Amino acid sequence: MLNRVAVLSDIHGVLPALEAVLAEPDVRDADLIVLTGDIACGPQPVQVLDLLVGLGDRAAWIRGNADRELVEYRRGLRTSIPDPIGPSAAERLRDDQVDLLEALPTSLTRQVRGLGEVLFCHATPRDDEEVVLVDSGLERWGEVLGEVDEAVSTVVCGHTHMPYTRLAAGRLVVNPGSVGMPYGRPGAHWALLGPGVQLRSTLFDVEAAAARISHDSTFEQAAEWADYCLNARATEEAAFKIFAPHDGRDEPRA
Template sequence: MATAPPSAPPPSSPPPPDRVRRTAVLSDIHGVLPALDAVLAEPDVRAAERIVVTGDIAAGPQPVEVLDRLAELGERAVLIGGNADRELVEERRGRPPAIPDEIASWAAGRLREDQLALLAGLPLTRRLHVSGLGEVLFCHATPRDDEEVVLVDSRLARWTEVFEGLDESIRTVVCGHTHMPFVRLVHGRQVVNPGSVGMPYGRPGAHWALLGPGVELRVTRFDIDAAVTALTERSGFPGIAEWADYFLHARAGDADALEIFGPRDGRTGPRL
């Protein structure tokens, strides 16, 4: 008697997201080790089960040191790729960015091959199940792209566009890219931007967020003058003193940044 052929295995489904009680979210470190170290020393960061870094990690004055410091965190660190990380790899592979950035080009030349391989393999998004929030999606700019712009005052239609196709089970989205912290609702979905650790716009300090069971925007104060001195002594990037003074003191205002970024979120009429 002939036997029936074995049934095909069911289609595989994505693995369930990791479940954590609390996670710290850091974004846009941009190779500024003193700012990163200040945040990592925070008690709530030290106690967090995961430390999610939402991109633009190494394009700055201490790229090697920042990546090495994050590597010391082991599996606690969840790294996501940003446009600047991608561009570092592309530049080392002979494809310069469309918009030249002197410090990024300098940083690209200093990364080790293992660090380039790490950056090249970073995912665009990552999901975690966070207590009190459910499934949270982390990305750099938007879930579909590592450099398009959304802002605290972007139109609801713009958010609908960039979230098209996003699983309805995801009720919180965490993004970075614009270096300005905010929390807002979009058609019932919570959007969080932790701001920038290393290149804040609007006010000084290393900005980050703590998730679980709610959302808290945090800012870590540190000795900026001492950090500027340390970068000047240790970085080797030409013009580092001026760069560090400008970015660590947040001399770029949030209103200035919004005016520059605004046209890039697709707006053509009044903000709604």
């Protein structure tokens, strides 16, 4: 039984944001750090993976859709990646890092004090890029969680970069938000589990981080990417409009 678990999702290769979160006392003291996918697709993929590997058994990893796409690109299974920064990230990875991402599981479960059996995944338990939102209907949630073991009382997912907690299909659902590509407000977002759920946000020097990314990255538009992503210029309204059709509806609910 784990007393405290820090959940870091959607780091997207942003080293300064990751460093800021790992420096948090509650993250340093956590029994386990769970990485719920989309770890490396971003401007500093090599450095981010090396830092996380250095955590050893303190970290448990899950592969996200963006990580899968990096592997597929390097393996010659695809010629493009939806995220424009993807090819640059894929090309920078060392062979051992591609092997690491390829071998990651798509979900895992752990017992957490106060929350029972917790299932961690990237998007949903059954698919690494399926979309569910905080305002998705109960019927939709019932469908998405329909095959989850009855023993699971809490489901932790990422993918949509917007933090929330809600009750759905008889389970507590937690999305920690994104460490490296926040939507709606700046900051590196993460969650602390046990015995309850805390949605946390770590502030860091965005201007200095953007300058560092521009210097480190081989992506030609790294400066623009860093300015847009680290300042959370993607609003929650825009994100909902993009995601809502993938949730089986045309417009977000109010």
